[in-house]
Amino acid sequence: MSESKPQISILVVEDDAGDLGLIQAHIRRAGLRRLGDGEPIAWASNLVDGVRMATAARPDVVLLDLSLPDSAGIATVQMMRSVVPDVPIIVLTGADDHQLAAAALEAGAQDYLVKGQFEHDALGRAIRHAVVRQKLESRLRLFEAALNSAANGIVITDVDATVVWANPAFTRMTGISLAEAVGTRPSEMLNTGQQDEEFYQRMWETVLDGRVWSGELVNRRKDGSLYDEALTISPVTDINGRIQHFVAIKQDISERKASEERVQHLAHHDQLTDLPNRALLSDRLAQALAQVRRDRATLALMFLDLDQFKPVNDTLGHDVGDLLLKEVALRLKACVPRETDTVARLGGDEFVILLAQLERAMDAVLVANKVLAALRRPFLIGPHALDISVSIGISVYPQHGEDVGQLLKNADTAMYYAKKAGRNCYRFFRAMTEAAGA
Template sequence: MSESTPQISILVIEDDAGDFGLIRASIRRAGLRRRGGSESLDWASTLVDGVRMATGAKPDVVLLDLSLPDSTGIATVQMMRSVLPDVPIIVLTGADDHQLAAAALEAGAQDYLVKGQFEHDALGRAIRHAVVRQKLESRLRLFEAALNSAANGIVITDVNATVVWANPAFTRMTGISLAEAVGNRPIEMLNTGQQDEDFYRRMWETILDGRVWSGELVNRRKDGSVYDEALTIS
């Protein structure tokens, strides 16, 4: 199967048979098919049935109406998000309500489309983009978990050497919490005076030039005690 015909399974939770028919037609036009070439859609007309189907065979994406017989509004998104935390949800609703759209996205939906108001291929594009975004977000969560579990202290700064993030190992090593570190420069928090301004200037020249800097420093913890640290910065 070619890249132009993505292999994907879609769960539609929609109580109106006519709307489901329009959704099915849009998905067929978009060329979305399940692995093996069969139609990619499963249909549930209530949230309870949707949850049952989703837990039985995990879909790649959920198209969710917010006006179901057994659930309405943002609680519907929240329920599906709790059942499928790693599956993208696209809200399809008849309500052209910007506040509702914002609330749905805040609750975990990837996109919000108003029935009858999206152009020919908008639904197909939204499905493709939602799946790609979800994969990227999953990778980012994996990277974050790896950084958080690292035994070595890791600090991320901007080009002005201001801390924007630090992992738990940094806090264990220095006694400085993430909230205390963000917005400050490591030189201001950790400097013992044993490295002068010229030392740090040369270090940052190396880093900003795109090269890797490695060296040893004597740093200060929050409680005033000092420790030796071997650093690699890129």
């Protein structure tokens, strides 16, 4: 079976019929043919016709003489390039002029050949190479366009982690231009110090081993603001498996992280007062119990129920009641300024205060008295001056329970004895059992 000949279409823009004949002979010798074994060459004897034919037929390659009746020199290349920017152009000229050749290539020509000096198959080889180069350049332009239009930041570094290229999304994400990025290391531009040395050591051990690394980190923009980033780094190797470059794909996930944090916050906080809810209180109480067990310390749990809250809801409506609960939450938080303590809302008009790491159980009395005094002051809700109070039950670890459930139950029980004692007061769980005759 004979070897298949390459199929190609060629536009020759040449005013000399003799030169055209020589070009045709070289092309036939090269075995170039059009689909269906037709003549691969179309001929135009001037630039105007050449431009018209190139625009209509979109040939695979244009052979362009620089000395035409209606155009000469580099302007000829520029005109043809403007109408068929994706078609390779091979300049044919009678002048063996290196400066002219360089100017033609700079103007967009793929190759430069001197007529009458073609070596065996030089023209055919030039045509084939021009077509291949054009296809490769088209692919490269496509890849570059894809990288430049990508939504994620893409950074290419050398093996020493020095930036050699970055796409526009990187600039939009960080505020750092390509010119500013090239020649620097990402760690020099973006590092916040929030990732320790061990983090980066594990990352580089992975990629230098030829494996892909993925993770999340906090980076810094040019203006100093911080953002959350999902980062993937892939090594790029040569044919011998040696790492030559790294490609980093960077995604700003700040909005996603903020959304996740909002969801987590809503899951663990009361929507009305933004105080911790029962789930978060139980978690913090469990952690506090573990800590005081280790330290052989104590903690107190205060169960609060507002006095005379129901009449507010019944007479003034739930909107006023909700505003009152918000103000109560603010006053309770002001009574326990330590970060280790927690004010939580269980629902309705029930609140809980966790006092962690107390030196002695009676320290809870100081907080209870502050709470009683704070809630006795009138609440100004719109045109209304509201007077309420609170009943407080207190349980202490380890005397009144050693787990979350028992401490909450006993504090709740102690609160009911405060109600029975006339409200607007506190009672310890032990005081309740003694009062009950236990």
